[in-house]
Structures are given as structure tokens and as C-alpha cells.
Amino acid sequence: MRTRFAPSPTGPLHLGHAYSALLAFDMAQAAGGAFLLRIEDIDQSRARPQWEAQIYDDLHWLGLDWPEPVMRQSDRMPSYRQALAKLDAMGLLYRCTCNRRDIEAAVSAPQEGVEPAFGPDGLIYPGTCRNAGHTDSNAAFRLNMAKTCDLLGNPVLEFSETGPAHKGSHRITPDDLINRIGDIVLARRDMGTSYHLSVVLDDAAQEITDVIRGEDLFEATKIHVLLQALLDLPTPAYHHHRLIRDEAGKRLAKRDDARAIAKYRADGASPADIRRMLALPRT
Numbered sequence: 682m683r684t685r686f687a688p689s690p691t692g693p694l695h696l697g698h699a700y701s702a703l704l705a706f707d708m709a710q711a712a713g714g715a716f717l718l719r720i721e722d723i724d725q726s727r728a729r730p731q732w733e734a735q736i737y738d739d740l741h742w743l744g745l746d747w748p749e750p751v752m753r754q755s756d757r758m759p760s761y762r763q764a765l766a767k768l769d770a771m772g773l774l775y776r777c778t779c780n781r782r783d784i785e786a787a788v789s790a791p792q793e794g795v796e797p798a799f800g801p802d803g804l805i806y807p808g809t810c811r812n813a814g815h816t817d818s819n820a821a822f823r824l825n826m827a828k829t830c831d832l833l834g835n836p837v838l839e840f841s842e843t844g845p846a847h848k849g850s851h852r853i854t855p856d857d858l859i860n861r862i863g864d865i866v867l868a869r870r871d872m873g874t875s876y877h878l879s880v881v882l883d884d885a886a887q888e889i890t891d892v893i894r895g896e897d898l899f900e901a902t903k904i905h906v907l908l909q910a911l912l913d914l915p916t917p918a919y920h921h922h923r924l925i926r927d928e929a930g931k932r933l934a935k936r937d938d939a940r941a942i943a944k945y946r947a948d949g950a951s952p953a954d955i956r957r958m959l960a961l962p963r964t
Contacts, residue, residue, distance in 0.1 A: 682714030683890045686740075687880070689721045690733035693941035697895070697925040697932065699743060700959045704922055705893040706745050707961070717887050718747040723754045723872050723879055739942040743952050752887060754879050761874035764882055764912055765822060765867065773829050773911070774867065776820035777810040784809075798861070801900040805863035822868040830855040833910060840906045844921040846896055853903045865904055881905050885914040896921040897932070925959065 684705040688698055709716040718740070722728040740747075768774050779787075787807045788797040798805045811825060830836070838853040867878045884892060884905075892902075899921045909916045924932045927940070945955060956963055 682709050682712035683717065683888055684709040684714065684893050685717040685719055685884070685887060685889050686745075686893075687719040687721045687883070688736055689724065689727075690729060690736060691724065691727040692732060693943055694736060694739050695925075695940040695942065696945075696955070696959065697940075699739075699942055699955055700925050700961070701894060701922065702740060702745060703743060703956065703959065703961055708891065708893060708920070714890075716745065716747055717889070718751050719883055719887065720751055720753045721876075721879070721883075723874055723876075725755065726871065728755075735943060739946075742946060743942070743955065752883060754874075754883065757879070757883065757886075758873055760882055760886070761868075761879055764878060765874075768824070768867070768911065769822075771832065771911075773825055773832065774822045775811055775813075775825055775864075776815040776817060777806075777823045777864075777866070778813075778815055778817055778820045779806075779809050798863075800862045800865075801898075801904060802865060805861070806865075808864060811864065819870050821866050821870050823864040824867050826859050826862065826864050829907070829911065830858055836910065838903075838906050838910055840902060840916055841918045842899075842902075842921065843891075843918055844896065844899075845923070847899055847921060853906060857903060858907060862900075862904060877901065877904050877908065881908045881912070881914060884917060885909070885912075889917050891918045891920060893920045893922065895924050897924060 686698075686702040686705050688694060688702075694702075706716045708714075720733055720736070722733070737751075765774070784804055784806060787809055788804050806823065810820075810823070835855045837855075840851055840853070842848055842851055865877060866875050868874050899919075902919050902921070906916055908914075926932050942955070953963055
């Protein structure tokens with residue numbers, strides 16, 4: 682078993698991060714496997730060296746260790762460009778100049794009996810630029826989902842889930858991909874890649890066998906399994922765990938500094954206290 686924890690250095694780690702990292706570490710330890718760390722810093726406009734340094738400090742304080750050197754996404758742009766070039770050569774990508782407001786305006790246009798559809802990335806893209814033939818080098822790249830399904834022979838893809846809420850084998854149909862996910866962005870204009878593309882390539886590069894992450898990413902896993910099939914990459918097992926929420930039931934965010942690991946440390950908490958708060962066994 683090889684698990685990983687892949688935070689973004691854009692703010693302090695909170696209790697939700699601690700739960701995910703500790704769970705991935707504990708599962709790997711129990712199986713006699715390896716726990717890896719990866720820094721997801723493709724958003725260079727928000728990534729900060731001090732947050733990355735604090736990630737290492739907080740995780741070591743929690744009792745975690747990992748092999749060196751740590752993989753950093755900002756070092757892997759050539760790999761992402763190579764994968765994009767492969768998909769483009771297959772005729773599966775098109776350039777998109779739409780921004781969020783354009784998409785919201787397009788899907789909110791009056792259509793009798795039709796409600797806007799939402800997928801893993803929010804509003805499902807209506808295909809405005811699909812046949813526009815844009816050549817703007819600053820445009821985003823989208824995956825033409827209908828062409829993709831046709832190229833793969835309209836497959837039914839599968840993945841294994843070990844998390845408590847979705848445990849079992851899951852099937853992904855062309856209808857899921859086309860109508861419930863749509864033409865996803867694979868390279869953003871300001872990043873040169875996207876979360877979906879980079880996470881799939883990075884998990885393969887690190888030979889991750891079991892992806893442990895929050896249940897909010899369960900639907901996104903369907904995108905990742907599709908990309909693995911397109912790029913001839915192995916599909917790991919997935920474990921989508923419960924989310925850590927505040928008293929009002931709202932999931933924690935990095936702006937919720939009151940739940941930051943560093944704040945608990947400063948207030949005198951111990952790693953055992955953090956495990957107890959998260960209902961994780963002591964090691």
C-alpha cells in the first residue's frame with residue numbers, strides 16, 4: 682500500500698487536513714506500506730513558502746514522516762504539458778475563452794422545463810466554445826467529453842471504493858460523463874494545468890495504490906478514472922472519508938484559522954489531543 686497526503690500551501694492546515702493526513706498515514710502503517718507527501722502548488726498566485734514550511738512543521742509535530750524529496754507540482758509542468766499534448770493530438774481538446782460569468786449567463790438563459798445542471802466542478806459547461814475553433818494561447822483547454830467517450834468505445838469504467846459512505850465497486854457510464862460531468866477544464870489559462878490532470882499524473886508518478894481524501898471529491902473521482910483510461914495509467918483504490926465540520930455542520934476551510942493545527946499547538950494541545958478530537962486511535 683502506498684498512500685499520500687497532498688495539501689496546497691495556500692494557508693494553514695486545519696483539523697480536516699489533520700484527519701486526512703493521519704488517516705492516510707495510519708492506513709499505510711497498518712498495511713506495512715508507505716506514506717508520501719506531495720505539495721500541490723500549481724496555483725502560484727496563492728502558494729507561499731511560509732505556508733509550505735508550516736505544512737512540514739505541523740505534520741512532523743503530529744508524528745508523521747515521509748520519504749524525501751517531497752514531490753512539488755510546480756516542478757512537474759513538463760509532465761502536464763506532455764499529457765496535454767497527447768490528448769490534443771488525439772483530437773480531444775478545444776480552447777475555451779469563457780469565464781465564470783459567461784457560463785452562468787449561458788446556463789441561466791430561459792429554457793422551459795430545464796434546470797441548470799451541476800457536476801463536480803460546479804455548473805456543467807454548456808459547450809459554448811466547443812466548435813468555435815479558438816486559437817487564443819491564453820484560453821483554457823477543455824476535454825470534449827462526447828468525443829472522448831466515442832474514442833474509448835463508450836466504455837463503462839469502474840473503480841473500487843473502501844470509504845464508509847460509498848464502499849464497493851462503482852460504475853461510470855458515458856451518460857455520467859457527458860451529462861453529469863461535461864467538458865471539464867484540463868488546463869487553466871493562469872496555471873497551465875488543472876487539479877484533475879495534475880492529480881492523476883502525480884498519483885501515477887508516485888505509484889499511489891490507495892487514494893485517501895475527503896468525500897467531497899467522490900464525484901471528481903469519476904473524472905480521474907476517465908483520465909487514467911485515456912492516458913494508460915493505473916487506477917488506484919479510493920477511500921473517501923468523512924469531512925470534519927464545525928458546530929454548525931459547515932466543512933472547515935483554510936480561512937477558519939480557529940481550527941488551525943498551529944492554533945491548537947499554540948494553545949498547548951498535544952498530538953494525542955488532536956487524535957482524540959478527530960476520533961482517531963492513538964498510535
